[in-house]
């Protein structure tokens with residue numbers, strides 16, 4: 003029997019549309035000789051849907067859950083079940099509601115960008131349900147999504163990041179001038195202001211003076227309660243490298259140099275340039291980047307080290323900035339679920355997208371098998387000896403144990 007692969011995408015995230023593009027693209031490339039591809043779309047309200055029509059990009063131009071062929075589903079959380087359930091309302095006068103199985107998923111391929119999907123939340127749900135899933139686990143996903151935690155993590159590991167400070171919405175609301183002077187004192191200008199938990203350049207802006215900083219902070223706080231302000235580089239050379247693997251088995255891809263038309267890559271450049279259905283794959287870039295071998299090797303080694311430190315799984319993309327003046331390299335961020343799953347970087351290395359998907363699924367199953375090797379059955383005598391007394395609530399003296 004073919005493997006049942008649930009491709010899950012969408013979700014309550016500013017990057018839902020980007021996720022739809024990445025997912026529809028992936029579903030077209032997956033090997034249908036090996037897999038039954040079951041689309042699972044989470045809409046902006048958090049409702050889950052399945053159905054063949056969800057493989058078609060046109061379904062999302064004006065998404066209507068009442069479209070023929072779309073079924074509302076929910077996941078069975080019982081350990082190892084992997085079932086997608088639906089409520090059969092029955093028909094006729096004596097109709098009885100019944101919960102039935104819409105599909106059984108062997109492995110989930112997570113194609114989500116941003117909050118409620120790339121950030122560890124969905125990964126946590128699949129850990130709880132004990133079903134294999136592609137993408138990094140809960141901890142790495144959460145750290146990778148939060149630009150503040152990520153910077154602290156990398157800095158703690160001795161990896162090169164730009165200096166930064168961060169604030170909460172409350173802090174900025176109460177003392178905007180203190181925030182501005184802290185930035186000026188600690189970082190100077192220019193700075194880049196970023197909501198802690200977003201991607202795709204949403205809410206990110208550059209500020210060259212106090213006035214711009216205030217505007218940038220206001221914008222960023224619309225998207226998140228916590229905002230990072232980072233020392234800015236002038237026209238850095240951006241370099242991106244993907245890593246594919248799991249637990250010691252890692253490979254680094256060729257390096258791309260994305261080209262920015264503007265000051266920096268914004269959402270429009272990333273996703274709307276060229277043909278709007280190609281996602282990250284349509285961005286203008288130089289691939290492989292025309293850099294010296296020594297820099298290339300350094301970036302690849304750093305990328306694999308980061309992958310290991312964050313216990314990543316499947317395919318990630320790590321972005322860097324190379325400062326033309328100091329000739330230093332800095333980590334910009336890690337994307338634990340990169341746009342278009344970074345397939346174009348692997349294709350450049352001679353690996354077809356189909357093979358990349360096979361590998362992601364393989365690593366998902368390996369990680370799941372490793373998990374089942376853990377001992378969950380450690381028994382102590384703690385319950386056997388626990389007692390709240392025999393008189394019920396009135397006379398209870400609290401638990402007694404050795």
Ligand SMILES: Nc1ncnc2c1ncn2[C@@H]1O[C@H](COP(=O)(O)OP(=O)(O)O)[C@@H](O)[C@H]1O
Nearest residue numbers: 194200201202203204232233234235266267335
């Ligand atoms: N400190 C910085 N100096 C110069 N450019 C920056 C800096 N930080 C970000 N940028 C520019 O902004 C873009 C988006 O920033 P990034 O941190 O990657 O956010 P996102 O998660 O939204 O992609 C980067 O690709 C780069 O072009």
Ligand SMILES: [Mg+2]
Nearest residue numbers: 202203321335
């Ligand atoms: Mg980025």
